[in-house]
Amino acid sequence: MTDTERTTGGPTPGERPETPKTPGPPPGLSRRGLLAAAGLGAAGLGATAALAPGQALAADTAARTPAALRPLYIGTYTSDGGGAGLGVAGYDPATGAVTAGSTLAGVPDPSFVTPSADHLYLYAVNEYEGTVTAIAAGQGDPRVLGSQSTGGDGPCHLTVHAAGGHLLSANYDSGSVAVHPIAADGSLGPRTDLVQHTGSGPDGSRQAGPHAHMVLNAPDGAFVLAVDLGTDTVYTYRLDTGTGKLADVSQARMAAGSGPRHGAFHPSGEYLYVANELGDTVTVCGYDQATGMVTPGQSLPTVPAGDPPSGRNYPAEVLVSADGGFAYVSNRGHDSVARFTVGGGGAELQLVDTVPAGGAYPRHIAMDPGGDWLFAANQNSGTVAAFARDQGTGELTATGPLFAFPVPVCVLLL
DSSP states (O other), X not given: OOSEEEOSOOOOOSSOBOXXXXXXXXXXXXXXXXXXXXXXXXXXXXTOOEEOTTOOOOHHHHHHSOTTOEEEEEEOOOSTTOXXXXXXXXXXXXXXXXXXXEEEOSOOSOOOEEEOTTSSEEEEEETTTTEEEEEEOSSSSOEEEEEEEOSSSOEEEEEEOTTSSEEEEEEXXXXXXXEEEBOTXXXXXXXXXXXXXXXXOSOTTTOSSOOEEEEEEOTTSSOEEEEETTTTXXXXXXXXXXXXXXXXXXXXXXXXXXOEEEEEEOTTSSEEEEEETTTTEEEEEEEOTTTXXXXXXXXXXXXXXXXXXXXXXXXXXEEEOTTSXXXXXXXXXXXXXXXXXXXXXXXXXXXXXXXXXXXXXXXXXXXXXXXXXXXXXXTTTTEEEEEEXXXXXXXXXXEEEEEEOSSOXXXXXX
């Protein structure tokens, strides 16, 4: 059996198992079940208010939002007591303080959100609905443009292709990658392709089948990569921008049972750093820009040796600074953000330290465009934490009060 096949659908390998925070619910609990077990609800939304699809933000909200604020969007789960939709807020680029804005309804379970290159549009997964939603965001208040089916189950990540004309999404539950065309008005057309991964890994509770967890563009835009937790594989594809079809290029096998989750490129384009959810490591991979080939190299722990045991740790997001000097990984379980220095032109990582994430289960971290701030979305404590970042040393310093929001699992800064 091949590792990828093209399909128009297919069976779901069961509800997505989620990594429990220690002490946590029993193995095999879905993401939906995890939230219920953690006792998380809609408390913490504070001043935000739900909007109907296409409804404008209240005038008083606009009046309270200083022009100097930059946009900040918060992804969440709307199921089982989570948020009411996509969080629409702002942050002060001088202080890192987050200001409450509103919540855009009509975007169910937006667990990940990404912008178009010009920031005029946003695209969000609807994880439990098996769809993706387009949002107009660059002119006036955000409004929903519409949704399309991904043809798979559990879409958890997405990105706009480097050429700008297509949206690619990763279906976690069914282990597939979908492609949708993007129209001139930012809306999405019907799916043009769906590539189905096949295979499994040694962890029977988490790797019984494929689980595509991320899709990202190569730095030069020539290739598309998909990171699959279930098959311990990073897949390389080439997108035909005329037909919207993906072609298999190569596959890189990560360490068995490591559960690769997310990846980020070094600015040189020659190295890819992969956070391994099940292996509690980050792997430095070589990347051949001419062929799209990924070559796994050294794997390093994401928490300091000798730290007091805190139960199992699950690395989630990996980021690289624009200057290529530092990398950061969020640790769920250890509840921290790890700082690495980058050496050898990108070939080497060295763990420097970790800082508390400002809450429990930091699922996603993101930097502002200027690289002065890092924000962590703490899923299980319902908080978004801001950290001032020293661009010379890469050091992170927690600043200001935590921003409360129900089940924050993604933070996007523009």
